Amino acid sequence: MTDMKRRDFLKAGAAAVVVTSTCLCGLNGCSTFTKIGHTQEIKPEAITRKGNMLLVDLSREPLLGQVGGAGKIKNDLVPQGIIIAHTEQNIYQIASLLCTHRGVEVDYDHKKKRFECASLGSSAFTLNGGNIKGPAKKPLQKYEASVSGNILAIRI
Ligand code: FES
Numbered sequence: 001m002t003d004m005k006r007r008d009f010l011k012a013g014a015a016a017v018v019v020t021s022t023c024l025c026g027l028n029g030c031s032t033f034t035k036i037g038h039t040q041e042i043k044p045e046a047i048t049r050k051g052n053m054l055l056v057d058l059s060r061e062p063l064l065g066q067v068g069g070a071g072k073i074k075n076d077l078v079p080q081g082i083i084i085a086h087t088e089q090n091i092y093q094i095a096s097l098l099c100t101h102r103g104v105e106v107d108y109d110h111k112k113k114r115f116e117c118a119s120l121g122s123s124a125f126t127l128n129g130g131n132i133k134g135p136a137k138k139p140l141q142k143y144e145a146s147v148s149g150n151i152l153a154i155r156i
Contacts, residue, residue, distance in 0.1 A: 031118035032104060032119040032121070035103060035104045035105060036104075037097075037107045039070050039071060039072045039083060039107050039108065040070075041071065041072055042073050044075065052155060053153050053154065054154040054155075055154075056073075057151060064084060070084060070108035070110075072097055080096060081097030081098055082097055082143060083096075083097045083115065084154070093142075093145075094144075094154050095125065095140040095142055096141040099117035099140075101119075101123050101137075104117050104118055106140065113127060114127065121136070122134050129141060143155060
């Protein structure tokens with residue numbers, strides 16, 4: 001292999017490594033690339049499905065029990081994924097997990113009281129799922145919920 005060919009080979013290899021391990025922003029694990037947000041998953045043992053109701057045992061998820069806490073569910077029980085935000089004392093807002101732009105997960109921003117896409121596109125949604133800003137044109141789906149004791153019941 002000549003020097004020129006070896007240099008070209010190394011450049012191509014380096015470019016391939018960059019493309020496969022980082023986003024355009026240059027950060028490994030960037031949500032735009034992985035499509036995964038920062039919200040913690042709710043433990044499977046805290047979730048029960050009964051028909052079209054999803055029951056979340058809040059006593060098993062202390063973070064969700066605190067105002068400002070949030071959690072996500074994306075598993076066989078809820079393949080489309082939902083995000084749960086504890087916005088005010090005993091008031092929970094639930095929406096679909098995936099941004100309607102390109103399917104990156106949304107997170108809950110308690111200071112701004114809204115859902116925000118974890119990607120660089122940064123679409124933002126009201127607690128009712130409506131679009132506020134960003135490239136997403138469709139709203140998130142909103143889910144009805146109620147709390148009884150330690151059980152959060154979500155109609156899905
Ligand atoms: S995927 Fe959410 S703004 Fe692009």
